[in-house]
Amino acid sequence: MKDHISSAGLELANVLVTSPPLHQSWNAVLDQKQKLPPAADPNQKMALDISETKHSNTTIISFLTSPVTLHDQQAMVSLTPKNADFSLFEFLCGKNTSSFAVNELAINFFKLNLTNLDIWRKKLVESSKSSRIVITGHSFGGAVATLFTLWLLQSLDLSKAKRPLCITFGSPLIGDEQLRKCVLEFSTWSSCFLNVASINDPVPKVFLTSQGSGYKPFGTFLLCSSSGGSCIEDADAILQLLVETSSQCVQNPVPNSGTQLFDYGKILNDLKTKALFRDVFELVEEDRVPLNAGIKTQLAAILGVLSSQSLQQQQPHIKFESLIKKMVNHERKLEMQKMKDYSSFLKLNENKKYMANIEWYKKESKDMEIGYYDRYRNKRYPSDVIAEEFTKKLSIYWLDTVTEAESKPQKEGATMRIRFLYGGTNYRRMIEPLHIAEYYREGGKNYKEKRPRHFVLLEQWFDEEEKKKKEKREREERENPQPRSASKSNSKATSVATSLNDDSCFWVHVEEALILCNDLASNPDGRQKLIEFEHYVLDTLKNFAVTPDIFLPQSSFMQWWNKYKDIVGSSYSSELTDVMRRRTYRNYADGVSVLAGL
Template sequence: METATQTFTAGEEIATFLVSYRFLLHKAWEESLRANSSKSFTLNEHEDVVYVAFPSFHGIEDFMVIESEYGEGNIQTGNEVFSGCLKGNDDQLALVHQGALKIFLHIMENTDFKKKLQIYINSKQKKPKSIIFVGHSLGGAVATLVTLWVLEKRLKQSSPFCITLKDVNPFCITFGCPLVGDERLVEAVGREHWGGNFCHVVSKHDIVPRMLLAPLESIAQPLIAIFPYWQGIDAPDAFIQDACRTLLNNVFDSLRESNGVVKKSPYRPFGTYMFCSSNGAACIENSETVLKMLHWTIQSQETSLDEIVQDCLLEHIRYGSVLKIVMQNSIRGRKLVNFNSESSYEMRISLQLEAVGVQDDHVKLDLLNLGRTENKHSADVSNLAIKLSKKNCTRVELEWYKECCEKDDIGGYYDSFKNQNDKRDIDANGRRLKLGEFWDELIEMWESHALPSDFRTQNKWVNAGMTYRELVEPLDIAYYYRKSEGKGNYLSDGRPHRHKVLQKWMEDKDKTREAEGRVARTKLPFLIPDSCFWAHVEEALKDLKQGLHQRKESLQKFEDYVTKLIDDRNISSYVFLERSSFMRWWQEYKQVQFPEWKLTSPLYKIMETASWKG
């Protein structure tokens, strides 16, 4: 059976967008070429779209920064342009190519780029202009970093030059762009859902998008020899062809050493990659799949090395012709013949490979395995969601337990659980353990990469983790101090790993929420946002036993801490029940204070007037 379809077979949303508005790609390419007459950037407006383009080949010497094997370095090296948002899941800053970063920083710090961009972003029009950052070759790497910079500033809602960024959603289109950052940068982009802001157009035999998969030392000299030809200065003589052959062989050697997995190079792709050939194009979003496609498409079994050398030299500078062929095919549509599989996913894989001219069963099998891994991740998330819905019953039972303890005037659920004087306290412990097992399993799956990279930023899981932590961690604290008989410190010695991870997820998410603006509380919450509150109370009680004089500084810090919680309405009313551990601390604390303390202590005034009630 013959199946008619477009040659775009993955990354459907962006593919449809690019086909529907294909003039954007052509215009982006035109602006990329126009930027070559500039030493830094060009900025032009066309039909309410602002195109900011960066030159292709200026700064090749700057790009070849051989300070590490692959030219990689910390994204904040020698600059404060980027803040701390671009981190991996391990909380370490992303690595980027230092040569690309150097060119980017030069433009940011030594040109009027910010000033000109401000004019367009601060436009008084009701509908802000669309901004597309474009670049070919090295200019694409700069365009990528600039787009990341705007996205990060928008996230933080801060800017060194008073730009309002909340309505700015930049788009980046690159042509033949080298890889820019490492796995941590991929994780940061995925976490903030920025992948859809990038489209990287890659021709089948263009070496530049693959070149940083090889050590910089092995590609520097060949590239310096080839660049004059790409700039239109030299003709493609035997010397340049030999340099291109050397460059290709060095990249191929790096790929072969790693069995196509490219484990050695730190660089990883992000965004949507539009792979182009004379057959059409395929848009792919998954980073690992893109990495494999960068390998497979250039090492075609049907093409000799001499032919690839010729294509390598030409394709890097002829994206205009490449786009023309791709768009003609996408409008005309294509047919797939001799297709026997009933799997729609296999159909899409076959179409992808056909579109980029790859006919290799091993490649198809690898892509299918990657797809199965993604499907397993999705299935695991679905199973966790089902488990979470079942655990919600346990959570509700603990909330009911909390309310019952408050009604019975026994000091609240923290003290009731710590004392374990009732059957319901024992039942609550069983529920505590069940919920802990669920979240331990989830954290273990996350840390073993069995869940999608953006899992930790999904509101469903961030909010569920926050609610669990605020409700159950007080019980974990009570259990710890009951068992340790006051000898240990929960904060430094006893806090479970799951609570630390869930708190980190929430804090990272709060960076975005703060940028969007948060409304101050007017009422006391049901649960205390600082889930470690009762651990601070326990340590303050121990400090009192040692004496006010010996522990004056730490006791003052605790007093200030509680005062701020009350002022910010970040404390729950059950804390002030007469028989709670906190009230026991308060009664003892004020008795050992000097008389003049009452005149200056904000907390004393709050407690004596009961103004904490609001």
């Protein structure tokens, strides 16, 4: 893989330090501190002050905690289904990650202030529809702000609301690797977190006795010194930098974190001035590998070392070789992910072509007066083998897609499902009948007992979404009654000739009915089940929920009818048998009800 110059972290840092939201957030923290009483009540423990500042289209919510001593507060509590606090953040868990650990003090702060936090959450859900929300906090206030932002994100419909941004200053880490993985499961959530941390501030490192302490960062970190800064997203590199520079803070012991502030305002202003005057770090040239040169320059900027050649001499506690290796690997993983995303885009386009080929196969089968289900079941032509290849490729793609969506946390999985539900429903209705044809051609019975899970889930998700739409439609009709449109109720009738069966398992019912006809003598319940099948077919015809292909001369449905009419005899009468005997289905393809001629 070709190495690229890795200067994006420097460039992003320069953009951020000149952006108004970053400075406005820090000013909101300062203003909040100045408004608090000069002497805090020593008996008031775990108090949380939340303040609101407005700037045109941006609302800044700042968090400030009462002073806490962080030295001995590094313990994490594991949130599992058995834990009483689990329900607060259960939404983060998915199939692959069922539990995670969070700093115990942060959780306790959150619980004790839950009522007030919930009021703010509901308020921000409403305001996020029209205003950009920034959640901010300094030191331990930043830790609580981070938890609150996660809680807020799960309450928002991000297809309608603007994504909130959480900006923390000198915040300690709040959770473990499992929490980081949970956040990454949500495709857009990690980008909602910007953590500003000075290399000289002891608080971001306070829980990190070693890289094996259990804590792991997530989101983007603007690591900085008064000389420069760079943005890093690689959790392992961030962790190593924080741990290995902790010795620099020994002379600056961790204060009571809360109302005492490390001065990020001066650092941000210095970096803003440097960026505006282009007094910024430039790429080093002594390294022949551009990627390595870019990474060394980022590290020099973060650590305030003016020459990358003297990094090791000025920072002897940092293992630069392993650190650079981690950052190189991270950049390469990002490049591979871009290639994977592009590959997914290509696969999606390929699958559209496969579906188009199956649609053509369906049309060609209709012209042969057999229907694509029965043609595929018989497999007499070379084109049937080609259709089988397309079917396999489509099934592999959708099996992987559904499996990925199922493994996501509930909210992210639901968002993903809605995004592909239209395509997934078309796939299920078009391709599952061919899967059913293969199953019964090989002598199978009771298909639904062995139905592939991805078809089950696609149907379940579709039904859930349709139920939501129906409830919303009924609610809107109650609130704003309108005369019902006659054309709306006939929309399915006008398109029935080109549609797919609503029930992708329609042919299962037909196949099972054929089996019943053949085994009627040995099945005492067979006649009743055949009557139930009659009702099922009639309902689908009344609702124009099945295609006219079922009436083609060589279809399995017509095979069933030819057997069934001999079983029941001419004296038996029902709505469906009347439809079939009088052939009132002849104009069904034109949107005419099969009951019209009765």
